[in-house]
Amino acid sequence: MKNPSYTLTVELDSRSYEIIIGSGVLSKIGELLKTRFTGQRVAIITNETVAPLYLEQTSASLTQSGFQVVPLVLPDGEIHKTWTTVQRIFDHLIENRLERTDGLLALGGGVIGDMTGFAAATYLRGVPFAQIPTTLLAQVDASVGGKTGINHPLGKNLIGSFYQPCLVLMDVETLKTLPQRERLAGLAEIIKYGIIRNAKLFKMLENFLNDILELNPGRTAKVLLICCTIKAEIVTADEREQGVRALLNLGHTFGHAIESLTGYDTWLHGEAVAAGMVLAAELAANLKLCDREDTIRIRTLIQRAGLPVTIPQFPASAYLEAMTHDKKVADGKIRFVLPIRIGKAMIQNDVPKSILTKTLEEGMNPLHNPYLPPQDTP
Ligand code: NAD
Numbered sequence: 001m002k003n004p005s006y007t008l009t010v011e012l013d014s015r016s017y018e019i020i021i022g023s024g025v026l027s028k029i030g031e032l033l034k035t036r037f038t039g040q041r042v043a044i045i046t047n048e049t050v051a052p053l054y055l056e057q058t059s060a061s062l063t064q065s066g067f068q069v070v071p072l073v074l075p076d077g078e079i080h081k082t083w084t085t086v087q088r089i090f091d092h093l094i095e096n097r098l099e100r101t102d103g104l105l106a107l108g109g110g111v112i113g114d115m116t117g118f119a120a121a122t123y124l125r126g127v128p129f130a131q132i133p134t135t136l137l138a139q140v141d142a143s144v145g146g147k148t149g150i151n152h153p154l155g156k157n158l159i160g161s162f163y164q165p166c167l168v169l170m171d172v173e174t175l176k177t178l179p180q181r182e183r184l185a186g187l188a189e190i191i192k193y194g195i196i197r198n199a200k201l202f203k204m205l206e207n208f209l210n211d212i213l214e215l216n217p218g219r220t221a222k223v224l225l226i227c228c229t230i231k232a233e234i235v236t237a238d239e240r241e242q243g244v245r246a247l248l249n250l251g252h253t254f255g256h257a258i259e260s261l262t263g264y265d266t267w268l269h270g271e272a273v274a275a276g277m278v279l280a281a282e283l284a285a286n287l288k289l290c291d292r293e294d295t296i297r298i299r300t301l302i303q304r305a306g307l308p309v310t311i312p313q314f315p316a317s318a319y320l321e322a323m324t325h326d327k328k329v330a331d332g333k334i335r336f337v338l339p340i341r342i343g344k345a346m347i348q349n350d351v352p353k354s355i356l357t358k359t360l361e362e363g364m365n366p367l368h369n370p371y372l373p374p375q376d377t378p
């Protein structure tokens, strides 16, 4: 089969749902939602970049299946992932008199998905919602698992809820319009799955990086399947992040600090996660928890992908302060996800401040290369 499609299930008892991955599947959305939304109206929530590309096709499919479509086109960007924008979604739903059985459909990247999910979780105390993720990052990560929310000026994703969609439909064709920088940001999350859970995936990325960067449809759908399978297994085991789900935050403690310090408008989330994963690997090596050989492979793959490996220049104390606002802080201690080898990671709560500061300072220095052999002195 040239362009296969795949269906997998996130098993969560009565809240279980399917993820459908394929090429050219977007036009099936109406038919798929007929059995999942019982109401007549669907509010498609999208943004000004995605709307001209995919809103018409999505609306047409829903209309053909008998739905009444009420689209809302929001401004684009992480800086709009705020309470003010969610308020606009509520205004739209109330003005259009959406009822409890009517549904919300997120059409866009992780920003749209997170905000739409949050609005769905809270409007009328919860209405059904589905996701059509259109970025690589949202397809491999953000659209699956029910984390929804918005940013607060003091930290990323601090306001939100766990609320599962009833369907996730991902069409690899939509990735063709995605700017290269956004593709790379998604690749960072794919590399993350390899590091925390699947050494074979990591090896596949080392061997076929170009196929994935060029969005070879067969290879891309396969990679989406592997990543979504890992995510679905983890979410089934630990929906509310009491344990294993925290591993999905590899690179995110440093990454969220980068995003927060740079005001959410300079670094993409995936870029921040990429540099954060390199730093997490360096921290693991400095703590003697991970072999240098593995941290070199992590840094090399991220660098080969064209993703950042150096964090931006801020005082280490500013990073420490930003990290204490992270959701993952427990009992005042910053929790780090650290790789211990390719394919396996662990949570570490007690990292000595001196080692953390040293790792941050080295991570900011573009000239610092921990892998050069010591120089012979003449
Ligand atoms: P994004 O939603 O900002 O999308 C990136 C850019 O691509 C935007 O400009 C968007 O308009 C544009 N775009 C989207 N689809 C396109 C397409 N097909 N063609 C052309 N342009 C397109 O960013 P993202 O990387 O998708 O998601 C990042 C967000 O996801 C962050 O807010 C992050 O916190 C969140 N996130 C959530 C989870 C979760 O589990 N809920 C996981 C990871 C990330």
Ligand code: GLY
Binding pocket: 141, 142, 144, 145, 147, 245, 248, 249
């Ligand atoms: N993106 C991390 C999670 O879904 O848990």
